Amino acid sequence: MYAFSFKRAASIEEAAALFKGGDDPQYLAGGQTLIPTLKQRLAAPSDLIEINRIEGLKGIGEEEGAIVIGAGVTHAEVAASDLVRARLPGLAALAGEIGDPQVRHRGTLGGSVANNDPAADYPAGVLALDAEIRTAQRSIPADDYFQGMFETALEEGELITSVAFKVPEKSAYAKFPNPASRYAMVGVYVAKFADGVRVAVTGAGPGVFRVPEIEAALSKDFTEAALAGISVSAEGLNSDLHGSADYRAHLVGVMARRAVAS
Amino acid sequence: MTKVTLTVNGQTVEKDIADNRLLVELLREDVGLTGTHVGCDTSQCGACVVHVNGKAVKSCTMLALEAEGAEVVTIEGLAKEGALHPVQEAFRDHHGLQCGFCTPGMIMSSVDIIRRNPELDEQMVRAELEGNICRCTGYQGIVKAVLAAADVLKKEAV
Numbered sequence: 537m538y539a540f541s542f543k544r545a546a547s548i549e550e551a552a553a554l555f556k557g558g559d560d561p562q563y564l565a566g567g568q569t570l571i572p573t574l575k576q577r578l579a580a581p582s583d584l585i586e587i588n589r590i591e592g593l594k595g596i597g598e599e600e601g602a603i604v605i606g607a608g609v610t611h612a613e614v615a616a617s618d619l620v621r622a623r624l625p626g627l628a629a630l631a632g633e634i635g636d637p638q639v640r641h642r643g644t645l646g647g648s649v650a651n652n653d654p655a656a657d658y659p660a661g662v663l664a665l666d667a668e669i670r671t672a673q674r675s676i677p678a679d680d681y682f683q684g685m686f687e688t689a690l691e692e693g694e695l696i697t698s699v700a701f702k703v704p705e706k707s708a709y710a711k712f713p714n715p716a717s718r719y720a721m722v723g724v725y726v727a728k729f730a731d732g733v734r735v736a737v738t739g740a741g742p743g744v745f746r747v748p749e750i751e752a753a754l755s756k757d758f759t760e761a762a763l764a765g766i767s768v769s770a771e772g773l774n775s776d777l778h779g780s781a782d783y784r785a786h787l788v789g790v791m792a793r794r795a796v797a798s
Numbered sequence: 799m800t801k802v803t804l805t806v807n808g809q810t811v812e813k814d815i816a817d818n819r820l821l822v823e824l825l826r827e828d829v830g831l832t833g834t835h836v837g838c839d840t841s842q843c844g845a846c847v848v849h850v851n852g853k854a855v856k857s858c859t860m861l862a863l864e865a866e867g868a869e870v871v872t873i874e875g876l877a878k879e880g881a882l883h884p885v886q887e888a889f890r891d892h893h894g895l896q897c898g899f900c901t902p903g904m905i906m907s908s909v910d911i912i913r914r915n916p917e918l919d920e921q922m923v924r925a926e927l928e929g930n931i932c933r934c935t936g937y938q939g940i941v942k943a944v945l946a947a948a949d950v951l952k953k954e955a956v
């Protein structure tokens with residue numbers, strides 16, 4: 537790791553002030569992506585601002601029918617939350633499948649959503665559940681938030697405070713993990729709302745995306761059979777040593793069917 | 799250099815460290831507790847697992863300064879008054895190790911797994927051990943040991 541200066545923020549305001557005062561600062565949440573990145577010397581921030589102790593980023597609650605999860609809530613806490621398990625069992629299951637138990641004890645919702653790794657699980661849940669990403673300044677709809685590989689609508693220094701998830705009639709996440717890394721080769725989150733179905737895919741492309749043809753078919757008929765004739769275009773999907781774009785496109789259909797079946 | 803104060807196996811530790819010191823470096827090199835191992839150093843293998851405030855974490859993927867004020871327990875902190883912890887005992891009884899390199903992390907993870915899951919079966923143990931890798935492929939014995947230790951701890955709790 538390159539040298540950096542470690543700063544500890546006790547509040548959202550203090551975190552923002554520390555960020556403004558830094559040369560090339562970066563927030564540190566659970567660190568499960570950032571610390572490995574620093575160890576590989578792929579990043580060299582001047583200041584790391586620890587936001588894990590900020591009370592304002594913790595907590596899971598219900599607000600006007602939405603489930604609001606603090607950005608600092610860990611994957612393990614989401615997976616174990618009675619409220620999330622009761623209202624958003626698909627999201628609780630997704631959180632319980634991220635990384636491994638030790639990573640889930642540190643990694644946070646806000647960290648995952650801010651990083652927007654193209655193979656991360658949370659972006660699929662956030663996008664399919666039509667969530668709002670709340671920052672200290674504003675609220676961003678998921679459809680506007682994710683902007684491709686590691687790119688988001690966040691401004692420099694803008695800190696995610698919570699994510700508000702809409703509660704669907706039902707939803708589920710199906711992931712095909714890479715057999716070695718366990719990252720999603722393809723992960724599909726299907727959410728059935730009263731006014732239609734939203735389907736979001738992670739792992740397959742340069743960033744999380746929705747699949748209009750699957751959404752339309754499932755909105756008409758929410759069954760596995762409704763997806764029988766649908767094929768997803770491989771154009772723009774990832775092609776690498778783990779699998780071709782065609783293979784990933786095929787997996788999108790398979791994982792969507794598994795999500796619907798579950 | 800920044801001062802860090804934390805509790806390691808019940809003892810207060812105070813050190814002046816570089817801001818980019820990892821928790822595992824603090825434990826091994828500054829405190830001298832070399833039971834916690836560094837295997838892959840990329841947060842995959844789990845040889846470095848310790849408990850921070852009661853939760854199993856990978857100490858190679860946490861800064862020492864993030865543990866400010868925390869209670870850390872390492873493999874050296876499990877045995878009490880010379881008697882092995884039931885999970886350590888079970889690993890010995892069920893041949894849950896071959897070369898032993900992964901064992902400290904396996905045991906720290908297993909203690910955490912048993913604590914979080916009052917009812918365990920083989921499939922759950924295998925899934926929960928996802929973050930720990932044994933290169934001797936000794937998983938059969940490890941899984942047996944975790945299940946046996948879970949039984950012992952359950953009886954002790956009654």
